[in-house]
Amino acid sequence: MRKEREYQICSNCVMDTSDLEITFDSEGVCNHCINFDQVIRLNWFPNKKGEKKLFNHITQIKKSGQNQEYDCILGLSGGIDSAYLAIKAKDWGLRPLVIHVDAGWNSELAVSNIEKIVTHCNYDLHTEVIDWVAMKNLHIAYLKSGVSNQDVPQDHIFFSALYHFATKNKIKYILSGGNIATESIFPASWHGSAMDSINLKAIYKRFGPTEKLKNYKTINFFKYYIYFPFVYKMQVFRPLNFMPYDKKEALKELETIGYKKYEGKHGESIFTKFFQDYYLPKKFGYDKRRPHLSSLIVSGQMERAEAFKELEKPLYDPKKIKNDIVYIEKKLGLNTEELEELIENQNHSFDEFPNWLKYLNLFRFINRIINKILGKKVKVKY
Ligand SMILES: [Zn+2]
DSSP states (O other): OOOOOOOOBOSSSSOBTTSTTOOBOTTSOBHHHHHHHHTGGGGOOOSHHHHHHHHHHHHHHHHHTTTSSOSEEEEOOSSHHHHHHHHHHHHTTOOEEEEEEEOSOBOHHHHHHHHHHHHHHTOOEEEEEOOHHHHHHHHHHHHHHTOSOTTHHHHHHHHHHHHHHHHHTTOOEEEOOOOHHHHOOOOTTTOOOTTOHHHHHHHHHHHSOSSOOOSOOOOOHIIIIIIIIIISOOEEEOGGGGSOOOHHHHHHHHHTTTOOOOSSTTTTBHHHHHIIIIIIIIIIOOOTHHHHHHHHHHTTSSOHHHHHHHHHSOSSOHHHHHHHHHHHHHHHTOOHHHHHHHHHSOOOOGGGSOOSHHHHHHHHHHHHHHHHHHTSOOOOOO
């Protein structure tokens, strides 16, 4: 449950006490800024060193895919990060298997942007259409649960489809548009991992229909933390961390091939837009612009004063959001009162339902012991 705490905002970025776990040093600088400087920055190479590392990685990827139809896999959502990565991959001479996961919420503009990129790069596009009944039941179960992360049904299936396509096609490298320049800060207190399939199944079982979840392939803990990284040796590579990545510049380059900008962030998915601009701020007081703008501040792409100006802007245009909400209601088979009631219901935290945290803690513990015994760090993702 939400505990009240005296309001404070970081003196360096725009993160504030809407992150209940935020801490500040004597200068009023938050733990996110400190973590960026002490930890994250060490893995960020928007410089000459990055150029060399990028070249080495690309060479390695090409080598791994010799004699195969594809050398890597790339998930294309239609958003700027993955779109830009797609055109760069072509410039670098990579041969990605391009996957688009259609979970039912693509905006028309997203579809047209994806087409533009695929045509320009001459890629084969594989679109995985997710069974709508499964998606709809999951969305309603999540809304009923009152947890903050309503994007789990979309996010989980996106990564799950990507991983399964990769193994099916014997591909070891996943190219990801994830990047430090624009999304290094995110408060863990806001929500749990979208990959937590125990949590997803528990929420479905408790709030979903009585029939089993079908036609929705999840990734379990063993596969995600052990099989994919250690047995199959899958590697997730984030090229945008090895080059200067500026979203405005990326957009300009994309526009030369006919790509068009979305209004607001995540305009590629109607549901994600509703979830980030409306559901989260209204129900939980979380404004996702804060971590995003803070990421831009710490990576030197924005002044703090400019971030404040951005935050003053309304989150959405009331007329446009109304249209989106009507669309969402219709698609989910809810009426306005029903959706409103679900939003008004009590908030719950994901960890009030079964989840994989205890396995993750055990895994971390074992990992620490192994590191001690071997005297070196075995890199694992948490
Ligand atoms: Zn800060």
